[in-house]
Amino acid sequence: xxxxxxxxxxxxxxxxxxxxxxxxxxxxxxxxxxxxxxxxxxxxxxxxxxxxxxxxxxxxxxxxxxxxxxxxxxxxxxxxxxxxxxxxxxxxxxxxxxxxxxxxxxxxxxxxxxxxxxxxxxxxxxxxxxxxxxxxxxxxxxxxxxxxxxxxxxxxxxxxxxxxxxxxxxxxxxxxxxxxxxxxxxxxxxxxxxxxxxxxxxxxxxxxxxxxxxxxxxxxxxxxxxxxxxxxxxx
Amino acid sequence: xxxxxxxxxxxxxxxxxxxxxxxxxxxxxxxxxxxxxxxxxxxxxxxxxxxxxxxxxxxxxxxxxxxxxxxxxxxxxxxxxxxxxxxxxxxxxxxxxxxxxxxxxxxxxxxxxxxxxxxxxxxxxxxxxxxxxxxxxxxxxxxxxxxxxxxxxxxxxxxxxxxxxxxxxxxxxxxxxxxxxxxxxxxxxxxxxxxxxxxxxxxxxxxxxxxxxxxxxxxxxxxxxxxxxxxxxxxxxxxxxxxxxxxxxxxxxxxxx
Numbered sequence: 001x002x003x004x005x006x007x008x009x010x011x012x013x014x015x016x017x018x019x020x021x022x023x024x025x026x027x028x029x030x031x032x033x034x035x036x037x038x039x040x041x042x043x044x045x046x047x048x049x050x051x052x053x054x055x056x057x058x059x060x061x062x063x064x065x066x067x068x069x070x071x072x073x074x075x076x077x078x079x080x081x082x083x084x085x086x087x088x089x090x091x092x093x094x095x096x097x098x099x100x101x102x103x104x105x106x107x108x109x110x111x112x113x114x115x116x117x118x119x120x121x122x123x124x125x126x127x128x129x130x131x132x133x134x135x136x137x138x139x140x141x142x143x144x145x146x147x148x149x150x151x152x153x154x155x156x157x158x159x160x161x162x163x164x165x166x167x168x169x170x171x172x173x174x175x176x177x178x179x180x181x182x183x184x185x186x187x188x189x190x191x192x193x194x195x196x197x198x199x200x201x202x203x204x205x206x207x208x209x210x211x212x213x214x215x216x217x218x219x220x221x222x223x224x225x226x227x228x229x230x231x232x233x234x235x
Numbered sequence: 236x237x238x239x240x241x242x243x244x245x246x247x248x249x250x251x252x253x254x255x256x257x258x259x260x261x262x263x264x265x266x267x268x269x270x271x272x273x274x275x276x277x278x279x280x281x282x283x284x285x286x287x288x289x290x291x292x293x294x295x296x297x298x299x300x301x302x303x304x305x306x307x308x309x310x311x312x313x314x315x316x317x318x319x320x321x322x323x324x325x326x327x328x329x330x331x332x333x334x335x336x337x338x339x340x341x342x343x344x345x346x347x348x349x350x351x352x353x354x355x356x357x358x359x360x361x362x363x364x365x366x367x368x369x370x371x372x373x374x375x376x377x378x379x380x381x382x383x384x385x386x387x388x389x390x391x392x393x394x395x396x397x398x399x400x401x402x403x404x405x406x407x408x409x410x411x412x413x414x415x416x417x418x419x420x421x422x423x424x425x426x427x428x429x430x431x432x433x434x435x436x437x438x439x440x441x442x443x444x445x446x447x448x449x450x451x452x453x454x455x456x457x458x459x460x461x462x463x464x465x466x467x468x469x470x471x472x473x474x475x476x477x478x479x480x481x482x483x484x485x486x487x488x489x490x491x492x
Binding site: 135 | 355481
């Protein structure tokens with residue numbers, strides 16, 4: 001019980017209270033402790049990323065071991081992972097000879113054009129991620145065709161705002177209204193798009209931001225006061 | 236040659252992903268699984284070199300022989316290089332300013348911060364999640380991360396996302412002396428924020444005047460979602476055009492423009 005419940009609860013409350021106090025007391029030792037905690041957060045989060053990668057390999061490995069459906073593709077994942085990890089961690093691996101004046105330096109090597117890690121990032125990771133996101137353009141278009149029917153006032157406003165903002169950002173849309181004289185120039189589509197973005201959109205975004213902030217504050221308080229214990233598997 | 240292979244790889248992977256528009260197929264699955272493996276390793280490597288290597292290892296104790304063994308790795312672990320009466324930064328190990336003979340006789344100073352053994356231990360404890368018998372120990376680093384996030388976010392969200400936004404909404408100072416339109420826009424934003432917040436207030440039933448105000452709030456929120464949708468679509472289309480331009484360049488290279 002001590003290891004499973006009370007120690008994590010103590011860590012959470014201690015760290016939460018100290019971090020909170022460090023906002024108001026910037027002097028040492030509390031201010032320094034707050035800075036250290038912030039650095040610890042980044043370091044521990046990095047370990048969490050490594051744990052996530054290890055977990056991925058464990059899952060894919062078990063898929064291969066148990067010959068589950070489509071297990072062959074898991075080999076692709078594991079091979080891709082291992083190659084990228086090895087060339088990323090081992091700073092001595094380069095493609096060809098290092099240019100004059102360059103040295104094997106651990107850390108900056110991942111950004112050197114001669115590094116195979118950089119090659120993987122530029123020719124494999126970037127095209128794959130950009131195309132994955134680009135693929136969403138087609139699905140957004142088909143989803144909006146189904147969802148954007150002007151069935152009521154709310155849906156109509158959503159539809160109009162979306163169309164005006166999209167048209168206001170492309171030359172074709174701007175050509176539609178650039179015949180308007182200056183007297184009614186404020187009705188040109190790019191100006192309407194700007195106005196929507198600057199005022200009514202800002203109002204909606206602010207309401208959402210304030211709502212989120214109040215939610216975050218109350219959840220943080222619940223955590224720091226030890227009321228919220230769902231991370232321990234408790235109600 | 237390496238560049239040519241890279242461009243062909245990128246073109247193949249781009250087409251493999253686009254092939255999903257027709258239907259799910261082995262090429263898409265290959266690219267999808269490759270992306271999963273490569274991106275997991277990519278973020279792991281970036282986290283290691285950007286955080287763990289300089290910020291964690293740089294504050295721990297290391298034996299002298301290790302600091303001398305791989306200077307291209309240990310230059311961030313060494314805080315000072317004492318050469319004669321001169322004190323140089325750790326970078327002196329790799330910037331080529333010192334000869335190997337001078338480096339061999341130099342004193343390497345590794346200033347440690349014992350407090351950094353805490354994130355090291357907590358970070359390692361995260362891996363107990365992979366061992367079912369002691370997986371509960373992974374709650375300790377999780378508790379640290381949650382406590383830290385709670386302490387940081389409580390104040391920063393209250394300050395920047397709540398108080399500053401409210402202040403920007405109700406404080407008319409920036410538009411003082413401006414015309415009617417500025418005031419009208421100011422009023423539109425104030426009404427939008429106020430009614431939007433009413434919509435998010437669920438402790439009272441949305442009926443009567445309260446319900447009407449809540450409905451006005453919904454209209455502002457819908458307008459906001461529409462604008463956000465428009466921008467998202469534009470961003471995705473821009474990525475799509477980027478991929479088409481790349482494929483166009485690749486085909487141009489093959490067929491000589």
